Amino acid sequence: MVSKLIFVVLLSSFLFTVNGLYEDQAGKFDWKQNYVGEVKFSSIDVDVTTKRLYVATEKNVVASLAIDTGDIIWRQILEKGPEGSVELIHPTKSRIITVSGVDVIKVRGWDVKDGYLHFEWSTETSNVLYLFVFNGLLHNVYSSNNLIAVDTYHLETGVKGKATYTFPSHWFSGSDRCALSSGSLACLDVAGKLNIGLLIKSNTDRLSLDMIGDKIKAIPGSPIPAFIVTIKNVEKLIYVKENKILVRSLTTRSSSFIYTYMADRHILLQISSPMQDTIVTEGSILEDSTVIESLSLKESKSSLKISNPRISSAFCGRSKANTVNCVALVTTQDQSLMLLKMPGTIKWHREESLTNIINVEFVDLPVSDIEAAIEKEFGNKESFLDHSVSTGAFSMFVRRLLSQLQQLRTLFATVLGIIESPSETTGTKSNLVRDQFGLHKIIVTVTSAGKIFGIDNLNGEILWSVLLCGVGTFYENKVNGLPSAPMYLQRNSKHLSYSPMCTLLLKSEDSENTVLFTFNPINGESKNGVTQVPYRVIQAVPLPVLNIESVRSLILFDSSNSPHLYPADTPLSSKPPPLYIYIANPTNGLLQGFTVNVPISGKELSTKEVWKTQFNKPTQIIAIGSRDAMEHVHSQGRVLSDRSVLYKYINPNMVAILTLAPDTTHKSVLTLHLLDAVSGIIIYSVVHKRASHPIHLVHSENWLLCSYYNDKTRRTEIASYELYDGNQLSNSSDFSSVGGSLIPPIVEKQAYILPGFLQAMKPTITEKGITSKHILMATTTGHLLEVPWAFLDPRRPLGEPKEEGAIPYIPELPMPSESMINYNKSLMRVDGIYTTPSSLESTCLVFVYGLDLFYTRVAPSKTFDVLKEDFDYLVIIIVTTILLISAYVTKNLASQKALKQAWK
């Protein structure tokens, strides 16, 4: 028994040497960017020595940023979801106090310098309308029994104040017609009056003003009660001073902010952005509308893309030259955060929308100009279909001379150290070219703020960004309620005479119809890229063949199940085989399979329904797992100990469908169906009782992994399934879903315990599929774990191992710290992991997104195809030179000896 255990330990330790890092590799090919999320509340530290600002964000993060650079000094992540949503921040001299939560209000005081907790108290409430701080007391405004009640708590201790003020509820005319600013509640009533009442004492006198408004909103962070009332698209600023309501008309549509300048004077700062690259600020004295010249400026910067700027907080001071200077923290609609110095410029800029990535794609870079010339010269027709290369002897000779001339020129340029000007043709930086191993790519990300980014994968630098405002919005994913943005790479950068092309499916801003946005993923440019279609696309499938312009056309399925081709009216290069498409509707549980016939002309597509499956109401489809389209399976079978082969069941048409249904005895039942999307046959089904969220599904090669939380045993379990054909290969050439035998595959299954909680799970992928597979798991403790699939293999033997290399079954999965590939760069709130192959078979590129961005590359079977980076070049040089020298010396010596012997 002991020996067996030792064997297991040895084996696992041996296997785990496969992955992991050496200390000097840290940060060599990985990077991490920390973010805070869209800023909700902020406060600039008045103390000039510390130079900090504090933010609370939509991602439930409280953080301190450096005013000069925008770098994060400390960051604390509160509870996920509404339980941790920050409702209020209140800075005091040494603490920053946050109030968070909905039904349970948690008040926490953080140290301003280091961000640790000073105090925490909590209270249970319900029907909270507003929360505000006045005089060191937290006021909780809530509705109860037809009254508006205000409870007070001491902010630092949580001791409840003596009095509860109540106000008649007819004051409150609905949350969209009321606003609270600086302790005063302003409501527009039905009679066309604006009533403003103070909620900090139990008096009932109110100020009122005749005003018919459509909307009212408070100016955030205002020191005096100040509101903006919209009346038929005209905005009016209303503020209370010395118990009087004063009204000031606003001329431009802009965002306002009020700052106490002197005891009785306030500065009104206004900011607007008439165009994407300009930002206009105006400053004036609130009371007498005197314009402050030093605060009024117009700034243009072509690299910026601004929409709807809003001042979150500001700090003003008087300079030596007796002018007013301000710094303002500005947030925009696309969730970026910037510090504006007035008079002056934008000091720094943070793209916080990168915390809300909803879709990722890695795009290969185009080849360099020289390589393009070489490719043109030889005219590799297979990969560069689009070249009309003439084959005349003379023209080929000229081409050869020209390309060699160019090579010579670049050689001189590099030798002399002349930095190349950006390539004229592609308009990109000269270093943005494909490298030998395909490790340099562009990460194209779509964020829910409506901004697309192109990020350099080697250093994380943002290369370009595009705002989708005015183009379209996103459809909502019915399963998780998040916005969805399907993105398709229609043309990669291999086609030299065409630029790469990426298409994003968006929802039209004023109807349910779809808008297709086509752009170049290398530089983000879009030339007539917006296509409005008169229908709503419910499924889009790329064709297996290219059209004559080397574009992988998309079949768009509209809501009446009729297919369309995009781009339309371009003939295809060859006739595609009959296509099978499935559509899953999570709202009504309907699954349908269609066959589509696409003629070579690309016109008059025809479709026919093949099968239909319905999941009835309480059962809900929660996930569909299909294999990565790029994936290759290298080995067709598995050699057993008796030298026979167990063939894998590799069905390219198989999809896994996860459904969750509530159950009276088992709480909730998770069902996994394996469905053939061509024939509609359910190949296999399995049920997990008492399984609940978080649920993750991975489908790759001939195996599936499904992780869930088991409510009965209270642990995370990963169920592993593997499908085999048996000892005979049922399909020697191509898999057929309709022909062939209907013998169901052999399903091997096993469950493992994961000692932790999963945030995301993804298998690695390599170009040819020769490299063994590892599973990347992001845990809630912030680690990115690389687990070899061999540990999750359902064929791990229960008893003595029979097969070579098989690890005996142990229920608990090991989580050694060496396999945490992000080492101490913790990744909290991971939304997803993206993996893509590089041109090296051994290497897989990994991008993890969520609150932070993390990029690394992994080599599941070690880098067998390149020299290790710790390869000792010096030793090999020394050894070969010594050998060469010694060979010559001994040769001479031997000849001398031979001569001497001859003389004897």
Added chain:
Amino acid sequence: MICDSYKVCIVLLSIVLVSLPNANGQSESNRELYDIEGTVMLPNLTTSWLAETVIQLKGGEAVGFLRKNGSFLISKVPSGSYIVEVVNPNYVYEPIRVEINSKGKYRARKVNYIQSSHVHQMPYPLEFVNYMPAKYFYTREQWKVTDFLFNSMVLTMVLPLLAILVLPKLMNDPETKKEMEQLTNLKHDMPEMSEMITSFFTGNTPTAEKQKEKTKAIKSSKKSNKNN
């Protein structure tokens, strides 16, 4: 018999019926919320340390933060069984399972995922005492002379080389030469196999011994003759 089984059925049904409202009642009383308290032993008490350590309940459903003395509070959680983990980027702590029953009784125990019924009680308020630095990196193998020398390949190469180079040198020494000669002599003293066997089969061993001595003498004389 049938009647009996009916009775059983009815009894069972009634139990179910009785237990159902109970279950409902329980879910309502679940609204009672509890606080979980504890302390974390820190490797050093710098304040940046406190800020980067978070206490997670059931994978982040609720979180607690450390105060200056290393204590934490996870406030307002419903009764149930939770795993409490200390999350720090550089150190690893052992998680503890906390169970709060519907009456508000606390029990802390060691986490055992495989045998969940096995209880190993731990003190409450929680104490996270055992920590160890997380080892994320492998140490690179460094080139050492001893490693090279004691490599089996090197040994098999070097030892015969030594034997080839050193042994002839030793031969030059006159004394060793003598010894060597003696050794060779001894070798010749060995009895011949065929003779031994014949003597063995003939039976008279004492004579055979004598014979041996004789042959030895003859042989040596022969040899010396030859050498001469």
